[in-house]
Amino acid sequence: MTRQNKSQFRPVAVPDVELDGFWGKWQDAVCDSTAAILLDRCEKAGMIQAIDVNQPSPGIVIPIDEKWTGSTQMFWDSDLGKSIETIAYSLYRKPNAELEARADAIIDMYEKLQQEDGYMNAWFQRVQPGKRWTNLRDHHELYCAGHLMEAAVAYYQATGKRKLLDIMCRYADHMITVFGHSEGQIPGYCGHQEVELALVKMARVTGEKKYLDLSKFFIDERGKEPHFFTAEALRGGRDPKDYVHKTYEYSQAHETVREQQKVVGHAVRAMYQYSGMADIATEYHDDTLTNALETLWDDLTVKQMYVTGGIGPAASNEGFTDYYDLPNDTAYAETCASVGLVFWASRMLGRGPNRRYADVMEQALYNGALTGLALDGKTFFYDNPLESTGKHHRWVWHRCPCCPPNIARLVASVGSYMYAVADNEIAVHLYGESSVKAQLEGGKVKLTQHTDYPWNGDIRIDVDVDGTAEFGIALRIPEWAEGASLKVNGETVDLASSVVDGYARLSRPWKKGDVIALDLPLDLRPQYASPKVRQDVGRVAFARGPLIYCVEETDNGHDLNAFVVPQKLGGHRTKTIEGLNGAVAVELDVSREDSSGWNGSLYRTRPAEQVPATVTLVPYHLWDNREPGAMLVWLQTGK
Amino acid sequence: MTRQNKSQFRPVAVPDVELDGFWGKWQDAVCDSTAAILLDRCEKAGMIQAIDVNQPSPGIVIPIDEKWTGSTQMFWDSDLGKSIETIAYSLYRKPNAELEARADAIIDMYEKLQQEDGYMNAWFQRVQPGKRWTNLRDHHELYCAGHLMEAAVAYYQATGKRKLLDIMCRYADHMITVFGHSEGQIPGYCGHQEVELALVKMARVTGEKKYLDLSKFFIDERGKEPHFFTAEALRGGRDPKDYVHKTYEYSQAHETVREQQKVVGHAVRAMYQYSGMADIATEYHDDTLTNALETLWDDLTVKQMYVTGGIGPAASNEGFTDYYDLPNDTAYAETCASVGLVFWASRMLGRGPNRRYADVMEQALYNGALTGLALDGKTFFYDNPLESTGKHHRWVWHRCPCCPPNIARLVASVGSYMYAVADNEIAVHLYGESSVKAQLEGGKVKLTQHTDYPWNGDIRIDVDVDGTAEFGIALRIPEWAEGASLKVNGETVDLASSVVDGYARLSRPWKKGDVIALDLPLDLRPQYASPKVRQDVGRVAFARGPLIYCVEETDNGHDLNAFVVPQKLGGHRTKTIEGLNGAVAVELDVSREDSSGWNGSLYRTRPAEQVPATVTLVPYHLWDNREPGAMLVWLQTGK
CATH class of the missing domain: 1.50.10 (Glycosyltransferase)
Structure with missing residues (x-):
């Protein structure tokens, strides 16, 4: 083809x-x-x-x-x-x-x-x-x-x-x-x-x-x-x-x-x-x-x-x-x-x-x-x-x-x-506080993103051109961003009709001062692997926006594998960790298996008791930047 | 001490x-x-x-x-x-x-x-x-x-x-x-x-x-x-x-x-x-x-x-x-x-x-x-x-x-x-069809075990001595044998009073023709590891008598890790596998995770659907004696 x-x-x-x-x-x-x-x-x-x-x-x-x-x-x-x-x-x-x-x-x-x-x-x-x-x-x-x-x-x-x-x-x-x-x-x-x-x-x-x-x-x-x-x-x-x-x-x-x-x-x-x-x-x-x-x-x-x-x-x-x-x-x-x-x-x-x-x-x-x-x-x-x-x-x-x-x-x-730029279109593949200059057929253009992404999903893009210029702007709507919304100068863009291959393709005459507002919801997303991945069965990982999260010993103590995430996700709250460049951490209500009661044996016929617990998730890319210790991405999940 | x-x-x-x-x-x-x-x-x-x-x-x-x-x-x-x-x-x-x-x-x-x-x-x-x-x-x-x-x-x-x-x-x-x-x-x-x-x-x-x-x-x-x-x-x-x-x-x-x-x-x-x-x-x-x-x-x-x-x-x-x-x-x-x-x-x-x-x-x-x-x-x-x-x-x-x-x-x-023998006692540490001769202080003794152990827990021990001889017989009552019972010449022995360190210590005058009948129940026993064993969390193994069991691809197909054993054990049946020297296998009702529906991705936000399934467990020591394939001891367990 x-x-x-x-x-x-x-x-x-x-x-x-x-x-x-x-x-x-x-x-x-x-x-x-x-x-x-x-x-x-x-x-x-x-x-x-x-x-x-x-x-x-x-x-x-x-x-x-x-x-x-x-x-x-x-x-x-x-x-x-x-x-x-x-x-x-x-x-x-x-x-x-x-x-x-x-x-x-x-x-x-x-x-x-x-x-x-x-x-x-x-x-x-x-x-x-x-x-x-x-x-x-x-x-x-x-x-x-x-x-x-x-x-x-x-x-x-x-x-x-x-x-x-x-x-x-x-x-x-x-x-x-x-x-x-x-x-x-x-x-x-x-x-x-x-x-x-x-x-x-x-x-x-x-x-x-x-x-x-x-x-x-x-x-x-x-x-x-x-x-x-x-x-x-x-x-x-x-x-x-x-x-x-x-x-x-x-x-x-x-x-x-x-x-x-x-x-x-x-x-x-x-x-x-x-x-x-x-x-x-x-x-x-x-x-x-x-x-x-x-x-x-x-x-x-x-x-x-x-x-x-x-x-x-x-x-x-x-x-x-x-x-x-x-x-x-x-x-x-x-x-x-x-x-x-x-x-x-x-x-x-x-x-x-x-x-x-x-x-x-x-x-x-x-x-x-x-x-x-x-x-x-x-x-x-x-x-x-x-x-x-x-x-x-x-x-x-x-x-x-x-x-x-x-x-x-x-x-x-x-x-x-x-x-990235084509003849008369500029694609915004990734979001983040930044500005870009590009020469398109339609004219010189500068886009400026204002955002606290990836910690926050609100993204404002200011368009700057000389006078008016007709060209395309392609904005990625990540597959994970369920409920994303897009406005140009305050007017909602219908994503269903404007999105091609996961990009909102906005082609129109642009003028200086045009404002694009994109909202990408950053809900905590459980991630389950296909059961064909034997190492991840019975386990769940977490993502928030583009970031995969993990648990570290420094926040959660020993035996990270003893945490059990209920299948119906419990309450969770975000908090900022200043020592990690203001990273957003997530506190999640889970349970924890109790390792007592084995009485001089490694194995017994009853499973572990579970007690309520809270686990703190931090972005995986930031692990091992604080107290050294254990780390885990895939947590046990309840069935 | x-x-x-x-x-x-x-x-x-x-x-x-x-x-x-x-x-x-x-x-x-x-x-x-x-x-x-x-x-x-x-x-x-x-x-x-x-x-x-x-x-x-x-x-x-x-x-x-x-x-x-x-x-x-x-x-x-x-x-x-x-x-x-x-x-x-x-x-x-x-x-x-x-x-x-x-x-x-x-x-x-x-x-x-x-x-x-x-x-x-x-x-x-x-x-x-x-x-x-x-x-x-x-x-x-x-x-x-x-x-x-x-x-x-x-x-x-x-x-x-x-x-x-x-x-x-x-x-x-x-x-x-x-x-x-x-x-x-x-x-x-x-x-x-x-x-x-x-x-x-x-x-x-x-x-x-x-x-x-x-x-x-x-x-x-x-x-x-x-x-x-x-x-x-x-x-x-x-x-x-x-x-x-x-x-x-x-x-x-x-x-x-x-x-x-x-x-x-x-x-x-x-x-x-x-x-x-x-x-x-x-x-x-x-x-x-x-x-x-x-x-x-x-x-x-x-x-x-x-x-x-x-x-x-x-x-x-x-x-x-x-x-x-x-x-x-x-x-x-x-x-x-x-x-x-x-x-x-x-x-x-x-x-x-x-x-x-x-x-x-x-x-x-x-x-x-x-x-x-x-x-x-x-x-x-x-x-x-x-x-x-x-x-x-x-x-x-x-x-x-x-x-x-x-x-x-x-x-x-x-x-x-x-x-094993001491001066005037013989210990039966392991069970199995066999006979043993020993010279004790009390005289020469021959014990003969009749049993299909480990496939069956019924054990009959025939005592053979010249005339009457007084000596001890120590019989191991395994910790796993809940509900074990012991009779000598048809009379029940009270295990609670006769067991020391897990052995029934029978000391008496023995005569030729005395019969010891020991019954060790061989129920299928789920085995859970302490949550400190990170590799076994969320998993269960099975034992029957002294044998640990496993699942093999030849009986159960691909993706052995997709089986999920319900926490409340489902129905199970034993069957004999002639090709494995008459080994006792166990068929267990479980569920199985469905690996379809991931649609071009390895990961998704919903866990796998589960469908009813049956899994065949065979003794671990016999694995890789038939069609080569995958094997698993620790199965996923439901929570």
Whole structure:
């Protein structure tokens, strides 16, 4: 089926959005703490020395793992890339001469590192110089380049400085000569997807279609038979059967991307791949990709996603296992994977607003992803269980520090996920105190949201245009927002007739001073999982607006699993927790099982007695920001 | 407090019991299949070559793990020992000239292997000859000796051949010279307990107190400061901080055994230690050991034991974690650990019958341990989860094949756990179709049980004596057997007045033809765990008699977690499953959650609808003996 809607929605540039309120505070934490911390810790790990041609090569600092023949040190360029990207966004919000100088110095080092032909990689120039492009399957070479490309685009947009962008254009131009089907070219692609979506960013900021074409090449080649990874291994004298991850499903290269119907393998790889596919689907109006992506979307969100938007339950492959296998206490649910889900969801909006994607984007953003960052911006979760007995806490750093800069760059750039523009329409995908500037066919427009969202569902949007301008505004009405109401200049808009794919599409002549008032009821919503999720049967989670809630030991004492939520929900009250940036907590009347009376045995023939109790629910993304202790998302429910 | 009861109950020898019925069938499987299979697989692994001085040493067949500096090949003597022990018991039940010849040949090899001074160990004579007694902490040297001692005692009792017993006496005599506090002696003990309980068996069969004394030495030394393991490491040029298991809790050597109050570390090590302690407590009337053991017993059974009698939830240390941490799907619950719990429980009965121990012995025997053996005796579970999604199946063999011969020798010797004798009393700890011969002060006695237990709770015991004999018979009344009744020659015995510590103590003149009739009601019993067990809240398990039940996919289809057992138990019926040796299954009226109606989402605000359903429960120990599939012990319960 060919899609009728040929509109292409692209995210606005980060500097086109100003944020305050909820996200403003988070961005301040990144500006004030995280951005510098990332560089400090990269430097401490030896990453600066690794690219500085004026210093000796650090050599192999992180030992090579014999089984995969790689070292996480091979990813250092990506860590620097994501850190520079974070700094770029932070500089736009909060100029910081010292931080900018540190980033400039790194960029200067990269300039010196880059070879004549455009190639640039710290590991393969300074540690294993003979091995360039010899193991795309395992060694993350294009992945590293991709993150530096994203950094280059962000740094250019934020500071106007294009040195890194020029470097990465030269590198990308070099790649165009290296990869392809001509004699002497490599008909391959990276074992860790990333460069695909990065090249689209490069194309959009430079206007160079050749970068789109290279991205499309990598996507089209992936998984073709005879298999590139197999041929590459044989060429390198390696036995393809020795592949440490056993199956090419690990990197979603087991079949061509258009044939893929099941979300498998390493979760971050999957998300980055689907993001790149969605970008290419948007740019090329490629329905074959969109069809595959829609199937994969349902596969993920209907069979494999935590209620937090966390994905990839297993540590063993950092990824997917069986359908409906969603263990809570051992959930891997890597921060990067939910960040990647936000990336993918936002790109699924490229072919038009649809809350099927935007609702999940918001769910993953506020819960699975944001949880990765401490309130003060200084520590980080790598894996995100939905139950903890009290031993799970945020890290200062990680042996594989992919998550800290990933959640930091997402928070620092969240404005570009809130708004997207097509030729003559602006979509408001996410709500939050903010303003956005956009150039539409109908004219320049500025929208300003006034809201205490996500704590409160009242949203006022002020429209600012020169004179009058005719264009569309698409406002997401989340599926969960039962009873939502919308007014323009005080007049009620009939949602039943104006909502398409979950968005109120308001197209009319707008004038300065027009006011849109949207009310999204934030009732406490019990969440029941399908009985196919064995880990969640007999349990209930709670959501309020886009936020998933949890219970913490610090509010509720020991034995969180002893609380029983009655099936007919009891009374509940909201309260504000100042120590958590004014977060809204919920007190809920429940009962609690009494563990006394077992008399010297663990088991007995009668169930526990129940006594009335009150439980305090707090937003999941804020857990482990106060007294350390146990945490639980899925509470026992009465029948 | 000094205990008043100075009686010492010791298990009867295996050949003194004849079994039929339930255990008879299991023993036939061991005689007909397992016993030879064990030898076949030991041989295939290279274990025969390892001890045969007429063949070259096999060298290092299983690589040495760098972190613990050991190889599971170091345990090969123990595998052979447990296999010979199994064969010994099997030969008593079913003479088998071929099997006996194979065992004799192995014993001959050991005879040739044994050194002049009595030392005998395949690894440290043939692979690492320079390293004898240099790393007791890690290298299982005494552990291997212990298993050969147990084999020696069993082989002697079953066949009357004492060659292996003589070998092991010489080895034990050598140990007496090696270990001690005199100049040149080693003041140490083994990192893996086992030799302690083996030496007690040696002492009991030879009448040599010196073996008890050596056992007591090992027990008394354990955990003393300055720490032997630390001194040993330093002497060997190893850094004690590099200990792969981090803490001496792993081998229960973190403090002296009498100070220990918490069950910690490697589960099998713990069970073997407590077994040895209990034996020494019995033999020396040592209340200080008994006091420690009673504390440890409660610690284990009230805070750390699965409803199956499985213990040691974690694979990482093959052992214990936190109190009340009993994950079902990832339960390690090693077969050997439940076998060890049976060992310990039976030895806690040494100071007098008490169902506090015997009930758990039965629970661990029928559930945690027996599950390790397939109905045909040919395959083995190593770990015993209480929930499986269908991927857990018995192994043909294991890289560390400790469990197959361990469950096999327990099954083949189960008669000695059923009966124990003191000077003038015989205790019936377990029920089952069988007969036992014993010599008491009051005369020779033979008891014959006629029963279809555990499928049926009617037990008739025929007493056979020469003329009249006055002695005691102690009959366990399990705590779960509410409404039990007892008659002697048709006359009702008042249990309220005759039961001490859960045993009916019948002391009177007995004559041939006396009949004891015991009725243990086998009602289906729901089992609720304390709400402190987070993994079992909102769930119920089922027991019938000593058996824990489970549901299997083959009887009940997919999504076993969707069944909901009403709190007020619905109707239920028993039926016999011929394919499972006539096991009694239970059909129970329940409801089932409907997984339809989620409409393209995993989560919704309403719980699942429930529809009436019937669930078939089968004994847990028989799961995975039919069509492979999912299994579940703890079902959802209504509130």
